[in-house]
Amino acid sequence: MVTLLFLYLYAHFHYCAGQAESSDLTIPEEAVGRPQHPLPIHDGILDEETRNLCFCNYEGDICDANNTCIKHSHAACFHFMKEVYNSELRRMETIHQYGCATLEKGSSASHLTCNSFRSPHRTPKSIACCYEGNYCNLNITPPPYRQLPKEAENYDDEWLESKLHPMFHVVVPFAIALFAIAIAATWCILKKRRSDFKKWLPLAKKKQELLPTPELDPMMYDDSGSGSGSGNATMVQRTVANDLIIEKIIGKGRYGEVRIARFRGSLVAVKTFYTTEEDSWKNEREIYETQMLNHENILQFVAADIFSMDSLTQMILVTDYHPLGSLYDYLQKEQALTTQEALQLAYSSICGIEHLHASVLGTGSRRKPQIAHRDIKSKNIIVKRPGVCCIADFGLAVRL
Structure with missing residues (x-):
């Protein structure tokens, strides 16, 4: 036929x-x-x-x-x-x-x-x-x-x-070679995935122990508040580390390093804790998770995550980035402050501290407890813009 x-x-x-x-x-x-x-x-x-x-x-x-x-x-x-x-x-x-x-x-x-x-x-x-x-x-x-x-x-x-056809003698060996390469590539990919899984499994167990509830894995928070203190960090099921593009280091401290990074098109500050400072990372993350903490004079929290890089565990906190830096660095500039600006900086810092110390009651069970910073100094105060400061670094803070 x-x-x-x-x-x-x-x-x-x-x-x-x-x-x-x-x-x-x-x-x-x-x-x-x-x-x-x-x-x-x-x-x-x-x-x-x-x-x-x-x-x-x-x-x-x-x-x-x-x-x-x-x-x-x-x-x-x-x-x-x-x-x-x-x-x-x-x-x-x-x-x-x-x-x-x-x-x-x-x-x-x-x-x-x-x-x-x-x-x-x-x-x-x-x-x-x-x-x-x-x-x-x-x-x-x-x-x-x-x-x-x-x-x-x-x-x-x-x-x-x-x-x-003359090309038959060329096409057949070429097809066999491609098939062999495909098999070898598949084998290498499967082997690498198995190796990555073995590395990831202990990290996942450790991460599960660090998270207070099952709903916080992976952690990413999106501030839905307006800065009035009534908002709350909302979880989105996504790994933050995969969306970060690290650019450069802008500071170091006893707990770790601070880097500039890009997160979904915006500049953010990424604080990376040393592996020996796991308790500090956990404490600061819990403070940032406090309900009704959002305030104009409190550094805005973006997300927290824990991941592995070069076989090392990385614990990070992601916050808003302010190019003016800490109040300590801001005061080191040659240009002297005017009395008005100095008063504004002091006032905004006091407002942030006052919000931490205050207990705020909301509807239902929503409540912001009193928080003691316990490490207030110019290096832990960030200048958002001329005349406006915000409180940062809650590694030693406690909820009362």
């Missing part, structure tokens, strides 16, 4: 190009057993019951049980012949196929299918047709193949290889 479809498409191409043959050329002159009547017979010359019967040897439902197919009265019976390589015998064999040709659309016969023998094929093949029915295709033999090698009867491996 596939062969018939190929022959039909090939012949249809020539037909569309204006190369259709006349009906009297349907049966090749070289065909052995050329029937007497080249065109369909409709004048009672043949028996009505047998004139549309063709011999058929296709498998499946194409042929009847007695190797017969019934053609259209205007269509043809065909005898198709091709050469197929027998890998067991290592030589070419001739295959004969018989059947009923289709009635071509816009035609009164099967011209295109039956004329396909006129063009040479890459695989040796030929076809002959007859319209008389009555199993006429058993008595007709297709003409010789077009443009066959001179040693047509002695096909061997060398002839077969000469017909293969």
